[in-house]
Amino acid sequence: MLTLESLLDKHRRYEKEPDLDLIRHAYAFAEVAHLGKKRLNGEEEITHLLEVAGCLVDYHTDSVTLAAALLHDILEESEVDHEMLEKEFGEEITSLVDGLTVVRTASGRLEAGKSKNWENLRHLILASIHDPRVLVVRLADKIHNLRTSSVLTAEERGVSAQKVFDIWAPLAEILGLYRFKSEMEDLAFEILHPQDFKKIKSVVRLESEKIAQVVDSVSEKLSAELDRQNIPAEITSRTKHLFGVYRKMPRYESHAGGKMFDVLGLRVVTDKVENCYRTLDLARKFWKEVPEFFDDYVAHPKPNGYQSIHAVFEVDGQMIEIQIRTKEMHEMAEYGLAAHSVYKEKGDRHIAAAERIRLVESLLAWGKGQELDLFPDQVFVFTPKGDVKVLPKGATPVDFAFDVHTQIGRECAGARANGKAVSLDYPLKTGEVVEIITAKGRRPSSDWLRFAKTGHARSEIEKVVRG
Template identity: 40%
Template sequence: MMRQYELVDRVRRYNPHADEELLDRAYVYAMKAHGVQKRASGDPYFSHPLEVAAILTELKLDDATIVAAVLHDTIEDTDSTQEEIDKLFGPEIGRLVEGLTKLKRLDLVSKRAVQAENFRKLLLAIADDVRVLLVKLADRLHNMRTLHFVPPEKRERIAQETLDIYAPLAGRMGMQSMRNELEDLAFRHLMPDASASIGKRLNDLKRKNGKIIAKVEQELSDLLSAQGIEASVEGRQKQPYSVWRKMERKSVAFEQLSDIFGFRVYVNTVEECYRAVGVIHTKWPAVPGRFKDYISTPKENDYRSIHTTVVGPGRQRVELQVRTHDMHEIARYGIAAHALYKDGGVDDREVLAHESRAYQWLQRTIDMLAEGDSPEEFLEHTKLELFHDQVFCFTPKGQIIALPRGATPIDFAYAVHTKIGNSCVGAKINGRAAPLAAPLVNGDEVEIIRAEGQVPPPVWESLVMTGKARAAIRRATRDAVRAQYTGLGRQIVVRAFERAGKPFAEDKLKAALPRLARASIDDVLAAVGRGEIFSGDVVKAVYPDFSEERKLGPQPPLPPPSESGWFGLPKGSSLVFKFPESGENKTGPIPIYGLRGDLPVRFAPNGGAVPGDRIVAILTPGEHITIYPIQSPDLTAFDDQPERWLDVRWDLDAGKRNLFPARILVTAINEPGTLGIIATALGDMGANIDTISFNAISPDFREIIIDVEVPDLKHLNGLITELRTKPVVSKVERVNG
C-alpha cells in the first residue's frame, strides 16, 4: 500500500507547489475513516482510494482532484458526512466528493429503465465539474485491474458495463490510453479465450519482427535528422481488443491485418509535422487513400495528428502518425491534459469550453437532457453518440438535435419524437424540399412534413442510422400489420357468427379467451386474420353447443367474374378456369430487340414478363425462344448452359398498346362475393384476366393465382397496390416462376 510521503512525492514530481499539508490531512482522514474495512482481495480497503489517486497523478491533475480521489468512498462507505468533508477540506473538494458519492450509488447494469435513468444521472453529476468523471474513470480502472477477485457472475456484469459505458466515455473525453486499458481488461474477462489467443499471437509477432521495427525506427530518425527536423520515432503495437474488433468488423483473419504495427513520429511544432510528412513521402511512396489530416480538422475528442501509410523498407506497408509532443499529451490524456487541470484554474469554464471539443460535446449532451423523451431513448441516443462522429442539426424553432454522421431526415424526425417519425412523409433541409434519404450535415435546419395516418414503410429501416429510429420503424410496421390482420379477422369472425345465426358480442368472446388460448380479443382476431385459428372454432368457443357441418364433397363450378359468388373448396383441392381471349392482337410481332426471327417467341410459363422488367431470353434450339424476367428462379435451370442465353431488351412503340403476361398470387377470405370484388378491381384497373386458379389453404382463406395481361410494370404494381386495399384481401404478391 502506498505510503503518505509517496503520495506527496508523486504529486510534487509534476507540481512543485502542491499543498503537502492538504494531501497529508486527506490521507490520514481517509485511512482512519475506512479503518479495518477489507476489499474482495483481502487488502485493506484504504488501498483502493490510494490507487485511484495514484492513477490520477499519472494524469498530473490538481491537488483538489487528488484529494477527492483519496476521499471518494468516505461518505458512502464510512460514517463521514458531507458537512464534515466541506468543513475540513473546503466546498470545492466537498462538491467533488458529493458528485462521486452519487455516481457510486448508480447501477448501470440493472434493468433497462433503471439503467437509462441512472445514466442520465451520471451525466448530470458530471455537469458541474468534469473532474468528477476523471475520478470515476480512474476508480473504474483500478476496479477492473482487480476484477479477478470478484465473483464470476458479478465480474461479467461489471466488464460488460465497462465496455458499454466507461471505455467509450474515456474515448469521448480523448483519454485513449485509459480507454485502451479498460477495453482490454473487459475483453480479458468477457472473452478470455479470444483475448489469450490474440495476445499470444501479438507477442509472437513482436518477437519475430523486433529487428524490422528497430530498423524502421532508425531509418525514419536518420531521414528526418538529415533534413534538420528534430524528431523521435516510436514503434507501436495494436491492443488485443482493438485487433479483435477490427477482425470482427471487417470479417478478416489475423493474418490479413496490415496495421498491427505502426510508428509515431513526435516533433516540436505544427510546421514540422507537415515538413516531416513531406520528407517521408519523398523517400517512400504513399498509399493512395490512406492520408488523413486530423490537425486541420481535429476529431470530436480533441485528437490531432496526421495519419499516412507508405510503402517502406522491404516493400512493406508502414503506418505512420505524425504529431507534436503537445498533441501526444492530448491523445493520451484527453481532457485531463488541459492546463486548467494543472494550474488549479478549473473554475474558468469558458476557457475550457473554448479549448476542448470533448468538453463541448459533454455540455451539449447534458443540455439535451431536459429535451429528451424517456430515459431509455436518451440512453440509446447517447450510447450512439459515444461510438460515432456527430452531426448537429436544428429544428425550425432552434432545438439542437445531435445525430450520428450519415443520419437522414428520418433519423431526425424520430430523434425529435417517435410520433413525428411515424407520421413523416417528407422533409425540407434549409428551406428546400429534400429526399428523406439525404444525409444531414452539421448546421442543417430540418423541417419534417407530416401526414396523419401515415405508417412508416419497412424499407425505411435500411435508410436510418440510429437505433431509436430502427426500433420505432420495426414497432410501427408490426403494429400496422397486426392492425390489418385484426381488421380482417374481425370481418371473418362477424360473418361466421352471422352464418351460424348467433349474435357476436365482444364480452362473450372475452369470456371464451381461455378456450382459444389467447390473452386478448385482438389476439384472437389477429390469429383468425393470419389463418392460425378457424372462424368456426371461435364461434364454437363462444357457443360450445354449436355444430357446423363442413361440406367436403365436390363443389359447384365458379361463376364468371361478372357475377357475385365464390363457393368454398375442400382443403387441398384446386380449380382452374380460363376466360375468353380479349380483342387484343396476340399474333402481332413481340416488341423485343435481340430476337432471332426464325423461331417463335414465348413468355415464361410461370409468371410471364412485362415491360419494365429486366429480361433475358433462353433458346430452345429448333423449337422456340422464351422470355424470362431476370429475377425468375426458373433461370437457375440454365446456369450450366450459357450458350442458350440471349441478350434482349424491350423495343416499345409509344403509339401502340400491347399487353403482356404476368401472374399474381392473392390470399383472400373464403366467402361469397370475394371473387366478384377482386375481378371488379382488376377490371377497373384495365387489366385483362387470362386464367384463374384456386387453392384451398384453410377453411377461412383461399389462394387465387391470376394470370393477367398488362401493358407494363408500372400498371402491374398499381394493380397489386389496389388489390391490397380491398378488405377481403389478406396478401397480394407477384409470382416469378
C-alpha cells in the same frame, strides 16, 4: 505496491506547484475514516484509494483531483458527512466527492432498468456531473475495480466487464482518456472472451517480434533525416492494445491482406503543426504509402479533440504505421481532459474562456468555476423501474407521464420526484426518479397546456380538451 511517498514523488515530477500537504491530509483523513475496513479481496480500503490516485497520477492530474480520489468513497463508506468533509477540505473537493456519489447513484439505478438504450444511459451520467474531473476519478475507480475483480463470481465479473463496453469505455473516449479506455477494454476483453484474448495476445507478440527490426530501421532512418533537416522530434514505438487488434481483425483481413499494419508502429512528436507535415513529407519520400489507411486528424480533429496524422507505409514487405503530432496534441491524446491546463490555472480566474478551454467539442462550455452542462436543452430522468427518459429542459411530470404511455398521461392525477410529492407543473431535474399517480376517469385539464413542453403531451391534451 504503491505508497503515499511514491505517489507524491510521481506528482512532483510533472506538477509545477504541487500541493503535497493537501494530498497527505486527504490520505491521513481517509485512512482514519476507513480504519479497519477491508475490500472483498482482503486488501485495506486505503490501499484501493491509493491505487485509484495512482491511476490518476499517471494522467498528470492536479493535486485537488488526487485528493478527491483519496476521499472518493468517504461519504458512502464512512461516518463522515458532507458538512464534516467541507469543513476539512473546502467546497471544491467536497463538490467533486459529491459528484462521484451522484454518478455512482445514477449508474446504480441503470442496473435496475430493463431498457438498455446505452446512449441515453451514458448521456444521463454525463448530464449528472458538474465537473469532468468527477468522471475522471470514477473511471480510475473502475479501472482498479476491474484489476481486482478476480474475487467476484463469474457472473458478477461478466456484468462488470460488459458495462465497460456499454458505458465506461465510450465515456472515456468522450474525454479523450485513451489509456483508460484501452486498459478497461483489455481487462473486460480478457474476462468476457478469455480464449480470444489469449489468441490475440499470442498473435500480437509474434507479429511484433516479426516487424520489430523493420520498425527500428524506419525509426533510425527517419530520426537521422529529421536531425539533418533541423526538425525537432522525439520518436518512440507504440503497441496497439489487444482489444483494438481484436476489433480490427476484419479490417486487417479485408483491406490489408491479413497484415496487422498498426500492431507495432512509430509515434513522432514534434514542436509545431508545420513540422508534422514536413515529417509526413519525408516519410513519403522514403517509403511507399498505403493511401487508404491515411487519416489527417490534425486538419480534421475527432469530436473529442484528438489530433494526429496517421499514415501507413510498406517497408521491406511489412506495413508500418507512423503517427505524427505536436507535443500539445500528444499530451491531449495521452492524458485527455484529465491533464488539461484548465485544472492548472493559478491566479486570474477571469482569463478568457478561449484560453482556458481547448476541450472536447461537447465540453466547450465548461471552465474553472463554471458548472458543466453538457445537455442544456435536455433532462434525463428515471422511471421507478430504472429506465431512462429523455425530455426537453423544463419538462414536467405531465410530459413524463405521456412519454411513458398515453393512457398514463391522460389519467395523471399527481406525481412524486425522488419520493417527494411535486406539482404537475414542476420542472423535472436530471437524475430524478419520477413516479406518476393515476386515477381512473381522470381527464387532462386545459391548464396543462400552460406548462406541457413535449409535442406528444400537448397533442394528446388538446385532443381531449377540444373533444
